[in-house]
Amino acid sequence: MLEVSAQKRLGAFALDVALACETNGIIALFGRSGSGKTSLVNMLAGLLRPDRGRIAIDDVVLFDSEAGIDLPPERRRIGYVFQEGRLFPHLSVRRNLLYGAKRARGADAGNGPSFDQVVALLGLESLTERRPQDLSGGEKQRVALGRALLTRPRLLLMDEPLASLDQPRKEDILPFVERLRDELDLPIVYVSHAMQEIVRLADTLVLISDGRIVESGAIEALTSRLDLRPLTGRYEAGSVFEVSVEDHDDKDGLTALTFSGGRLYVPRLELAAGARLRVRIRARDVALALEAPGRSSFLNVFAGEVREIGAEDGPLVDVLIAVGEASLWARVTQRSRRELELAPGRAVQVLIKAVAVDSHSFGRRTRHRAFPGNEAEA
Amino acid sequence: MLTPLEIEALALSLKVALASVVFSLPFGLLVAWLLARRDFAGKTLLNGIVHLPLVMPPVVVGYLLLVLFSQDGPLGRLLEGLFGVTIAFTWQGAALAAAVMAFPLMVRSIRLSMESVDRRLEAAARTLGATPADCFRSVTLPLIAPGILVGVILAFARSLGEFGATITFVSAIPGETRTLPIALYGLTQSPGGELGALRLAIISVVVAFAALFASEVLARRLGRGIGA
Numbered sequence: 034m035l036e037v038s039a040q041k042r043l044g045a046f047a048l049d050v051a052l053a054c055e056t057n058g059i060i061a062l063f064g065r066s067g068s069g070k071t072s073l074v075n076m077l078a079g080l081l082r083p084d085r086g087r088i089a090i091d092d093v094v095l096f097d098s099e100a101g102i103d104l105p106p107e108r109r110r111i112g113y114v115f116q117e118g119r120l121f122p123h124l125s126v127r128r129n130l131l132y133g134a135k136r137a138r139g140a141d142a143g144n145g146p147s148f149d150q151v152v153a154l155l156g157l158e159s160l161t162e163r164r165p166q167d168l169s170g171g172e173k174q175r176v177a178l179g180r181a182l183l184t185r186p187r188l189l190l191m192d193e194p195l196a197s198l199d200q201p202r203k204e205d206i207l208p209f210v211e212r213l214r215d216e217l218d219l220p221i222v223y224v225s226h227a228m229q230e231i232v233r234l235a236d237t238l239v240l241i242s243d244g245r246i247v248e249s250g251a252i253e254a255l256t257s258r259l260d261l262r263p264l265t266g267r268y269e270a271g272s273v274f275e276v277s278v279e280d281h282d283d284k285d286g287l288t289a290l291t292f293s294g295g296r297l298y299v300p301r302l303e304l305a306a307g308a309r310l311r312v313r314i315r316a317r318d319v320a321l322a323l324e325a326p327g328r329s330s331f332l333n334v335f336a337g338e339v340r341e342i343g344a345e346d347g348p349l350v351d352v353l354i355a356v357g358e359a360s361l362w363a364r365v366t367q368r369s370r371r372e373l374e375l376a377p378g379r380a381v382q383v384l385i386k387a388v389a390v391d392s393h394s395f396g397r398r399t400r401h402r403a404f405p406g407n408e409a410e411a
Numbered sequence: 412m413l414t415p416l417e418i419e420a421l422a423l424s425l426k427v428a429l430a431s432v433v434f435s436l437p438f439g440l441l442v443a444w445l446l447a448r449r450d451f452a453g454k455t456l457l458n459g460i461v462h463l464p465l466v467m468p469p470v471v472v473g474y475l476l477l478v479l480f481s482q483d484g485p486l487g488r489l490l491e492g493l494f495g496v497t498i499a500f501t502w503q504g505a506a507l508a509a510a511v512m513a514f515p516l517m518v519r520s521i522r523l524s525m526e527s528v529d530r531r532l533e534a535a536a537r538t539l540g541a542t543p544a545d546c547f548r549s550v551t552l553p554l555i556a557p558g559i560l561v562g563v564i565l566a567f568a569r570s571l572g573e574f575g576a577t578i579t580f581v582s583a584i585p586g587e588t589r590t591l592p593i594a595l596y597g598l599t600q601s602p603g604g605e606l607g608a609l610r611l612a613i614i615s616v617v618v619a620f621a622a623l624f625a626s627e628v629l630a631r632r633l634g635r636g637i638g639a
Contacts, residue, residue: 080534106537107545119535123553132549136540184539 039086048244056220061235079106112181118173120165127161133184145185171202257360271315274359293357316362318389333385420594428570430506443521473579504581509570517562524558564626
């Protein structure tokens with residue numbers, strides 16, 4: 034359990050946050066730049082001192098202005114991966130990795146992955162004898178991640194760790210972050226302003242705006258809420274829901290996923306039947322019809338019911354459809370809305386192209402432990 | 412090759428310069444750290460005092476040292492009483508004069524390098540479990556090593572060449588305070604000393620060059636270490 038209530042004045046900017054959420058999986062902190070995300074994680078790490086408030090993780094009080102508690106960063110056991118890596122230029126990669134590990138050998142240090150395990154997990158085998166300045170941006174971030182992991186933290190903070198990388202490099206790093214989440218069972222607070230990253234990685238979403246926490250909760254619930262749309266974004270707008278793998282069609286290279294609304298066919302996923310995962314469907318990839326189309330290229334057709342009509346955005350409008358227990362956003366033109374007479378309660382057919390659901394659309398949910406020993410902290 | 416007088420003056424100069432640097436380095440680090448990293452009342456005053464020897468006539472510095480550290484001076488009596496050490500008219504006095512004159516150069520160079528250290532690296536070290544002292548030792552100090560080296564070399568060179576404050580404070584006692592520049596000056600003032608003066612001048616140039624060369628090599632090695 035992560036509990037934060039803190040106030041801090043930074044010049045003209047006032048941060049006033051209150052947050053309580055379970056510490057399992059990845060907690061995504063999402064907001065525009067300047068919304069106070071980094072200030073908040075700095076307060077968690079002990080690098081920024083709140084004017085007032087209380088911060089606690091699993092009953093360990095890190096800061097309490099009334100009780101006069103303010104643990105220095107080195108005693109908080111919170112790992113921090115910075116946006117710019119911050120590797121020590123005077124040390125080799127190996128000694129960078131060991132910097133925190135050596136200092137974490139205290140009495141209260143928990144168990145965690147060993148040096149060799151971290152090196153294997155992050156694919157650092159060929160880098161250990163190099164100098165940080167000889168590494169690429171993506172390699173630097175992997176080393177920074179390993180360095181933080183080796184301190185055996187009770188919580189890992191990642192402040193836009195991919196923001197300084199180009200898209201191909203991001204694709205290099207994301208699988209490693211997923212492995213952390215899936216194999217280490219380490220709670221992570223992940224700061225980002227890219228919804229695509231968050232959907233892929235996070236379980237819990239915390240929306241922050243102008244120094245305040247607007248809402249926090251399950252990512253599926255928050256992304257389907259209309260009132261949060263200005264924060265969760267327009268272009269990337271979409272809905273997120275949980276599915277499980279039913280079976281694979283080897284002939285056509287498709288995978289059938291089931292959810293309460295039916296079966297969703299997508300290009301083949303390398304996952305075993307029964308695996309649970311999260312899928313994100315962008316509103317602009319969803320079409321609506323009043324009757325099920327005859328022969329068409331749409332592999333996915335669901336019966337649904339209009340629940341809500343979103344705010345008008347020029348010629349476009351977002352429509353929220355209930356399909357089983359899931360909620361799906363569809364972005365249609367005003368003309369379609371008029372001609373289909375879309376209004377709350379209207380029965381519609383929801384059409385989704387299988388090709389619109391690609392590898393960026395998934396976030397994995399199942400978790401298994403690769404390294405025993407973290408149970409005590411979980 | 413070298414005359415006994417030359418060997419004596421050279422050895423004394425090296426001893427005085429070395430003692431001056433070794434003695435002032437810890438203070439130099441402390442003052443540089445205070446000026447670079449701390450905000451306190453009197454910071455401007457401290458900065459001024461540290462830089463005073465740079466802008467004052469060396470004779471004035473020597474005279475003030477004499478007033479303070481002579482056997483009747485307040486600090487002189489204190490040192491005499493506490494440790495039984497006499498500063499005035501000894502080689503230790505020469506080292507003190509050299510240290511005071513070279514101090515601003517050393518502090519300046521260390522302070523500049525300390526100000527250029529990326530504080531975010533220190534914050535990262537703290538999140539990795541380093542206490543402030545540990546962080547200074549394991550991150551700050553290695554990163555400012557080139558600046559410290561430059562400061563030490565500058566201070567060493569300045570100490571080797573120290574003349575005005577030294578001759579005022581500790582005079583020119585053969586074997587005790589007659590360093591290379593002072594011996595050279597003495598020779599220029601005595602008839603028939605021209606050749607000796609020239610030889611001492613050449614020795615000075617050679618020593619200065621050696622120091623510069625050594626610093627260059629060391630700086631390159633350190634620079635490679637931190638990727639500068």
